[in-house]
Amino acid sequence: MEKLAWMNLLYDFYGQLLTQRQQKFVELYYAHDLSLGEIAEQFGVSRQAVHDVLKRAEHILTRYEEKLGLVAKFMEQRRRLGEALALLDENSSMNEETLSRVREILRGVMG
Structure with a gap:
């Protein structure tokens, strides 16, 4: 399964367990296809900050799936x-x- 579809599935199942900021960044990046730069501009942060939040959220969502296996x-x-x-x-x-x-x-x- 491609990463975009996989992340959207993980988010559908476990997204409410992320912080509001992580939720917003994941939604904008994966569901609305905004770039790191576009998200950074909207929130007044660096592209690196957006990248870090997304990577952390991806890690958290993946860990939940490893532990709970709801998507599988x-x-x-x-x-x-x-x-x-x-x-x-x-x-x-x-x-x-x-x-x-x-x-x-x-x-x-x-x-």
Whole structure:
């Protein structure tokens, strides 16, 4: 998974555990695609300060994932639900109404 998508996932799961400043910098950098210079200008700090805050936040988010594994569990759940949905599509002998309802439930769980 590319770093941008990975960091956004980590932030979605653990972002509330960061300081407000770290949250804002991560949002601006990863979600809004602002450069270090643009963020630095908005907050009246150096590019190095923004870089340091982002690196610290990345480290914290990564550590939370290493300890809790919520993103990995989420990704595995999505993979398994997708697999179940594919099996239903390929091998179902249920009536169409029941099959449709099961698909709807699985898709709802997958988000």
